Structures are given as C-alpha cells and as structure tokens.
Amino acid sequence: MKLGLYLHIPFCKKKCPYCDFFSVTQKPDEELYLKALTKEIKLSSDFLKKQFEANKVTIDTFYAGGGTPSLISPSFFEKIFEKLSKTFDFKPLELTLEANPESLTLEKARDYKYVGFNRLSLGVQTFQKRGLKFLGRIHSPKESFLAIDAAFKAGFKNISLDFIYGWKGEGLKTLKKDLDLAFSSGATHLSFYELTLYPETTFFKKHQKDLYFLDEKRVLKLFSFIRNYLLDKGFHQYEISNYARSGFECRHNLKYWKMEPYIGIGAGAVSRIGNYRFENIKNLEKYFEKLLKEEILPNRIIERLDNFELAKEYIFMGLRLVEGIEISKLRDLGYILKEEALSLLVKSGYLRLSEEKMALTEKGMSLHNQVVKFLWKNLERLR
Ligand code: SF4
Structure with a gap:
C-alpha cells in the first residue's frame, strides 16, 4: 500500500484571527510530542496491518504542516524520520516543511535541508504591511524576504509561497505588487487562497457585519487577475488556488484532491484510506493521554463513506x-x-x-x- 504521510505540528506563537486550523499557543514540548508520535506511528502501523491487511506500507510523500512546523527543531524531524524508516518503507520523493517567515533562519533552513526536507512552503500571506496587519500576522515583509533568501541559500530548489487575497483594502494595484514580488522571488510554486471567514474564528465575529470586502464580484476580479498574471509568466494552474512551474506541483496535496490514501499523525490530523476517514483528537492533553496512558490511537471520528x-x-x-x-x-x-x-x-x-x-x-x-x-x-x- 502506498500512502502519503501528513504530520501535524499544532503549535503557533500567536493565533491568527482568521485561522481555523487546530493549534495552541503554548510553547512546544518537543520531547513529549515526539514520545506521543513515536507511539502513534507504531499503533498506526499495527492498525494498517490489521484493518487493511497492509503488510508493506510505502510512504511516498511527507508533509509537515500546522500550526507552525518551523517552531520545531530540525533534530525533532530527524528522529521522526528515523522512526518512520524503521516502521514503514519510508521513501518519500517529496518532503515538505511549512514554515513561517519569522521562525526561519538560515541556520535552521540548512538543518531542515540536511535532515531530509526538499520542499519548503513559506506562509508569506502578503508582502504588504497593511495586509499583514489586517490579517493579524506577526511577521514583517522584511522577514519574508529574509526567509526566502535563507531558503535559497540553504539550497532548497523547490520553494512555495502561500498568499491570501481578498483582505480589506487590497485592490488590483496592491495585488499586482504581491504578484511581481512573488514572481521575482524565484519561487517554483505559488498558492493564492481567497480570504475565507470561518465561523468560530475571531475574524468572523469581528467582521460578520462588515463583509463588503468579501463581495463576490470583487473577489472574482482578484482571482482572474492572479490567474492571468501567473499564466502569462509561465506558471501553470493545476488547482483552483495553486500554480507551479512545470514539474513542481505538490505531489502530497495532489493526493487529497485525487482522493488517494494518506495517513495523518499528530493532534488534529486527518487520515483517509479507501472509504474511511479518521480524525485525531483536537485537544493536546487528551491526545497525550490516549497515546501515552491508554496506549490507543487518538481517533475521534471514524467515518465510513458509502x-x-x-x-x-x-x-x-x-x-x-x-x-x-x-x-x-x-x-x-x-x-x-x-x-x-x-x-x-x-x-x-x-x-x-x-x-x-x-x-x-x-x-x-x-x-x-x-x-x-x-x-x-x-x-x-x-x-
Ligand atoms: S500561523 Fe498559520 S496555523 Fe498558526 S494561527 Fe496563523 S494561520 Fe493558523
């Protein structure tokens, strides 16, 4: 059985007001998380054997997402890779690390590359100070430029930048500035996500009566502008929000859209195998308790789709x-x-x-x- 493997790192320095991913702002206890993940890898392997008769599991893509994986030290991932290699046929062609600009230094980027990552996905969001402020991000445009520079200097050849468009005050002129900078950065992959207000987020509560900036026509204009700009510059669009230089499409994310099997480990991670979908508990204490005290998988929802x-x-x-x-x-x-x-x-x-x-x-x-x-x-x- 061939699987993609997603590792969720549920730690952030600060919660961004629009974000609905599972993450906590407490300082990561790497040792404890590693202990729990080690247990989860072992239990997942037993589960795959028992439930799906998968005696040989080949992991062909690896993706560390979050949260903020770049808050975690490179040696943590090195240990995870060791454990995965002992448990599975761990031969990923693509190993992605999501990183936030404020936590990626040249030294860290070099070490991430050294332990095995070959793709970096940087959460730039926008190069505009106003935009970053509106989105409640803690980094500056300068930190984004430095992080991109560090990634290239460290030897990464496959660098993706994540953007959010549609924020209040963003017009075509501002968007073009982001696109020009994204293009000239040399990134091989660009994601442009429409700003979405998810219920339960601080943003939703703050802006639910003030939604003119998410007007459908305005957002469509921005979407078309991005698409035409990037196609013109030789990127190809392979998914609604994703553009790549030829051969740099994200293999791991393609599995989600193609409904190919993947396994998710870490608090809050989701897995899909065949018509089953599993979701890990979105509560760090309970996640540790299940794995380290009860010694069972921390799956909360098990769905079997017809x-x-x-x-x-x-x-x-x-x-x-x-x-x-x-x-x-x-x-x-x-x-x-x-x-x-x-x-x-x-x-x-x-x-x-x-x-x-x-x-x-x-x-x-x-x-x-x-x-x-x-x-x-x-x-x-x-x-
Ligand atoms: S850094 Fe990323 S995962 Fe963390 S709160 Fe902000 S958007 Fe969400």
Whole structure:
C-alpha cells in the first residue's frame, strides 16, 4: 500500500484571527510530542496491518504542516524520520516543511535541508504591511524576504509561497505588487487562497457585519487577475488556488484532491484510506493521554463513506483540479450525472466536457462551490 504521510505540528506563537486550523499557543514540548508520535506511528502501523491487511506500507510523500512546523527543531524531524524508516518503507520523493517567515533562519533552513526536507512552503500571506496587519500576522515583509533568501541559500530548489487575497483594502494595484514580488522571488510554486471567514474564528465575529470586502464580484476580479498574471509568466494552474512551474506541483496535496490514501499523525490530523476517514483528537492533553496512558490511537471520528458520499466527494475534490475528474470513476461508484444538468453547465460556460473527463472552466472555477452543489443535486444512481 502506498500512502502519503501528513504530520501535524499544532503549535503557533500567536493565533491568527482568521485561522481555523487546530493549534495552541503554548510553547512546544518537543520531547513529549515526539514520545506521543513515536507511539502513534507504531499503533498506526499495527492498525494498517490489521484493518487493511497492509503488510508493506510505502510512504511516498511527507508533509509537515500546522500550526507552525518551523517552531520545531530540525533534530525533532530527524528522529521522526528515523522512526518512520524503521516502521514503514519510508521513501518519500517529496518532503515538505511549512514554515513561517519569522521562525526561519538560515541556520535552521540548512538543518531542515540536511535532515531530509526538499520542499519548503513559506506562509508569506502578503508582502504588504497593511495586509499583514489586517490579517493579524506577526511577521514583517522584511522577514519574508529574509526567509526566502535563507531558503535559497540553504539550497532548497523547490520553494512555495502561500498568499491570501481578498483582505480589506487590497485592490488590483496592491495585488499586482504581491504578484511581481512573488514572481521575482524565484519561487517554483505559488498558492493564492481567497480570504475565507470561518465561523468560530475571531475574524468572523469581528467582521460578520462588515463583509463588503468579501463581495463576490470583487473577489472574482482578484482571482482572474492572479490567474492571468501567473499564466502569462509561465506558471501553470493545476488547482483552483495553486500554480507551479512545470514539474513542481505538490505531489502530497495532489493526493487529497485525487482522493488517494494518506495517513495523518499528530493532534488534529486527518487520515483517509479507501472509504474511511479518521480524525485525531483536537485537544493536546487528551491526545497525550490516549497515546501515552491508554496506549490507543487518538481517533475521534471514524467515518465510513458509502458510494454516494464518495461520489459527492470525488466531484467536490476533483473539480478543484484543472484537469478535472474522470466520468468513469463516478460510474464505477454506481452513479452518473444527469445529461440536462451537464449540458446546461456547458452552455453557460461553467464546464468543459469530453467523453472521458469533465473540468471547470475559469468561470466555473471561480464559482466552484455553487457548481458542485448543483451537480450533487443532479447525481443519480446508475440503473
Ligand atoms: S500561523 Fe498559520 S496555523 Fe498558526 S494561527 Fe496563523 S494561520 Fe493558523
């Protein structure tokens, strides 16, 4: 069995007001986290053998995300890699570390590279002071430039920068400044995520009555601008929010969109294998308790998706990809999409359709959620 492996590092210096990822602001206790993860790796391997008869598990991608993985020392990851190599056939071609600009020094970048990482994903968000302030980030544009410089000097050849667009006060001129700087930085991969207000976040509470800056038309304009700019500069878009130089697409993240199996370790991490989905407890104390006292996996939710749910998820995830989805896969699950619905979407310019595949057009991508909901309503069982 081939799997991607995601490691969640749930520590941040400060909670960003828009963020809904699981993270805590306490200082990481690396030794304790390592102990728990070591146990989790062993229990996960036993579980895969027992539940999925996976006697040989090959890990072909590794991704340390968070949280803020760059708060953690390189030697911590070195020990994790050792443990993984002893437990699995650990041969990832891509090993990504998410890093925040304020916690990446040249020395650390060199050590991350030395222990085995070959891809860095830097959370720049924007190069504009105003934008960083609005987003509640703790780093400065200067720290982002220094971190990018450190990553290159350390020898990383595959560097991704993460941006958020749509923040209050950002117009096309400001966006172009970010794009110019992103392009000239030499990064091989760029992600541009639309600012989203998630319920339960401080941002949501603060801005729910003040949402004009998330106006759909405005955001669509920004989306098209980003897309046209980057395509023009030789990047190719492979997913709604993701652009890469040829050959630099993120192999690990592609697994999520293609619904390929991956395992997640660490507090709050999610795993998907076949039609199962697991989620680890989003509470650090309980996570430690389960692993170190009770010696059981800290899975809280175990879902078994039926074919209808899988077909829906395949449409949702697959249509984020520019290459789209294979119609035969829906048929294999026992479902088809109504012809009238598909022709309506094609006629209105939202969908591209061939015998084998269907994919969203630029117009369709900008309204991904609405198109997907419409398709879900028109999904019917094969007779
Ligand atoms: S640093 Fe990243 S993970 Fe941490 S709170 Fe901010 S956005 Fe969320």
